[in-house]
Amino acid sequence: MKAVGPDSTQGASRRSTMRWLVSQTRTLLAPLVLSALARIVSQLLGVGLLVVTASALLAAAASAQSHALRLAAVLVVMALAKAGLRYAEHYAGHWVAFTSLQRLRELFFARLIPQAPAATKGRAGAVLTETATRDIDRIEVFFAHTFPPAVSALVVPAVVLLWLGTAADAALAWLLVPFVVLALLLPLLSARTVWTAADSVAEGRGQVAAHVGDDVAGVREVLHTGAEEARLAGLDSAGRALTRARSHSGRIEGVRAGLLELVQTAAVLTVLVTGVANGAEAEAVVLTLAAAVGLRGPVSGVDGFAAGLDSALASAQRLRRIVEAPPAVVDAAGAALPARTGPPAARPAAPTVEFRGVTFRHGPREVLHDVDLVLPGGEWSYVAGVSGSGKSTLASLLLRDWDPETGAVLLGGEDVSGLPLEQLRSRVAIVDQRPTLLADTVDANLRLAAPHADPAQVQTVLAAVGLEEWAAELPDGLATVLAAGRSQVSGGQLQRLALARALLAQPEVLVLDEALSQLDADTAAHVREQLHRLRPGATTVEITHRVDLVEPSARVAVIDAGRLVETGTAAELRSRGGAFARLLARTAPA
Ligand SMILES: Nc1ncnc2c1ncn2[C@@H]1O[C@H](COP(=O)(O)OP(=O)(O)OP(=O)(O)O)[C@@H](O)[C@H]1O
The missing domain is CATH 3.40.50.300 (P-loop containing nucleotide triphosphate hydrolases)
Structure with a gap:
């Protein structure tokens, strides 16, 4: 039998969880595609704004003629279109997200009722409440903030680089490729570390909340047993653990953000230095620089969802386990009941x-x-x-x-x-x-x-x-x-x-x-x-x-x-x- 390592098992279950989420909400895919398209066009317009401005400035410098009014009009139209598309992207994405979450909640309750009360008593009930509220909310990231940024992070750089290669300077365009790839991979490569750190912070927050909750609920026991000092010490220790976890998470986030910035700045400098050293046309260099700056937003979209996606998938897995659990008892098939409309029968029987x-x-x-x-x-x-x-x-x-x-x-x-x-x-x-x-x-x-x-x-x-x-x-x-x-x-x-x-x-x-x-x-x-x-x-x-x-x-x-x-x-x-x-x-x- 083939041995399956923990990573590949995890990868497979992440893929299967994604498939499960999509299968639950398949009918909502059309607006999701719309959201992705709106994002792509809006980001292309963002790059276009820079490129148009840069080429207009170059043209003005070369001919000593100013078309400031025409340029301003073009830029305003582009900016308005970009704003409208950005609105459409968010509207469609969030509509899909919240409709999906509503469907998942309905599914959750529909599957939970046949499991109750056996599976919902005591602590199990508290865990279910957590899943019904926080876990389902975390899945929002998967619907609203994953698919459109992932697609646009691939499509927008590809379109811009292709256009640069054909309309400006192919060599300079190729120069940007490794930087774009690196900027896309960086968040994905570090996602696991970021997620582990975020998980520790969540765990630490949970410990502090549980400690405070116990103290409030059990205030009488704490006061009557003179345990105030011990409880305060416990809270202090939970608070310090949370601070350590937050510092660690903050450092990782900082390093990651710094590296991304470094890659993006290195791309701009490399274009500039290579362009000048190789004697490339000034217009090609300026357009490539404008494109490199304009691509920063689309490329860093992956950074925004990479960490949240892990958390969303972990939540989805917990939800799926509950939804797919077999019911504790099976209702007698086809035994339809008359609706309870009036008062119950006046004299009940007395069965053995x-x-x-x-x-x-x-x-x-x-x-x-x-x-x-x-x-x-x-x-x-x-x-x-x-x-x-x-x-x-x-x-x-x-x-x-x-x-x-x-x-x-x-x-x-x-x-x-x-x-x-x-x-x-x-x-x-x-x-x-x-x-x-x-x-x-x-x-x-x-x-x-x-x-x-x-x-x-x-x-x-x-x-x-x-x-x-x-x-x-x-x-x-x-x-x-x-x-x-x-x-x-x-x-x-x-x-x-x-x-x-x-x-x-x-x-x-x-x-x-x-x-x-x-x-x-x-x-x-x-x-x-x-x-x-x-x-x-x-x-x-x-x-x-x-x-x-x-x-x-x-x-x-x-x-x-x-x-x-x-x-x-x-x-x-x-x-x-x-x-x-x-x-x-x-x-x-x-
Ligand atoms: N949900 C559960 N999961 C696992 N074990 C359980 C569960 N509910 C009860 N038990 C166990 O089953 C056994 C019988 O429990 P049950 O509640 O029927 O006892 P009981 O005679 O009614 O007790 P009491 O008088 O204290 O209410 C106990 O040992 C208990 O620990």
Whole structure:
């Protein structure tokens, strides 16, 4: 097998990433070509302005006649045309860029939705946010600032040198060729070094931002543990690392810019010295000099995008990895849903939930092993176990955040993998211990899954969770806007709001995953009582490790290290002296 070195692998993936980007935006290529053409003509006009001025001055010197007005008119027309073309170049280039970015964002979200929530939780979610915003923005360089400068950097010098060779002096024109080639290659040869240095600066900025972010979020921990000095020292050290990275990057940029300047100045001097030494015609020398100066802009266009292009391609690669990841679960094919227009059906059924031979892994780690469990319809059953035993994973499999590796999960006797996801997720609601509030009104947060619920229903669920008075005292009542996250509400209020939201949706199955964990025992008992009253004969599954709060007649399944180890009523299990009794001893030692 042929060995592939890291450079060639990188080169191949850069090429494939470029092809991928172009394939996503193929229909936008026409305006991109237009942008490149406008740039080429505008830059040719730029060279032309210098050449026309130089030859007019020569003609004036030779004939002692001045055509200043005519010259001024020609120059004004050329300059206006150049300005118009420059505008067209930027307009078309940026139109393509921003339309492409919009398409990439749409693609990103379209592909992300089937991967959620499995692939979007926690840290993974933060990385995805970074990709959806900064990475996609960085790709702009590829569309707006790469193709037109690259094409014009080749075409404009070629046209100008060809014209010089035929209209002025071929020998002098050839003299410019190596300088043009060198000026074009210089940014490309040094792009990797520049990119590595720019990457270190970005890394350093990220470290400082992360440090400051942690300090702001964890200000209480820092102050209470007296860690101010240590944190400041850490910030200082991150700041020094950033300064070093910036200095290094600045030096490299400076050397590169200096070398480019050197090459371009050397070209002008070489033409001048050689022209004079070889006795070339003054007009040819002056025109070649004008052309050499005029080519500085077009040639250094490559310099502008070389470093940014690497960064854009790295961002595109990250985006592509997310976009091409297989979905965590596949929606049941062709299972069309009636649109949710009116209020949900008044009386939901009470389906049984069944796990049949379910085994599941997170990566190499087996989290559930051959679980056979029936949670009867119309009952309030409990799933208990120590932290990390796999309880929440059972709930995630019921809602199809993931699918089991083997076995099946059934809702009312139907395999959930055969149900349309939207239907499944409207029939089963989960409330977990760390719910999320959206930055919107209390009312909008409550109505998330039931936008058509009438105000009386909203009041009923608020009363059921004991938040009626709290809501009435809010400055704008239910129209009060909550900040994203949980800053305006306590942990217990947040859990109760999430529970009210779930109740309003009238699910057939309600899963409470430690959903009352932040409530005091009396409030939790009141909420449970209200839930029984509001949902008589409904299916409720409560996941908990507080087995001391389970009523004796309730059905309990105990999970331990991913295995179902006990089932029975709490009273039976209490006297059996097994896993349930051990849990009980841990939660209520007295
Ligand atoms: N997204 C994930 N990726 C990898 N491992 C995970 C993931 N989610 C959970 N786990 C692991 O799976 C195991 C079971 O987790 P699970 O959340 O189901 O436990 P639990 O019994 O609900 O715990 P707790 O009572 O603390 O919420 C744990 O060891 C956990 O570390």
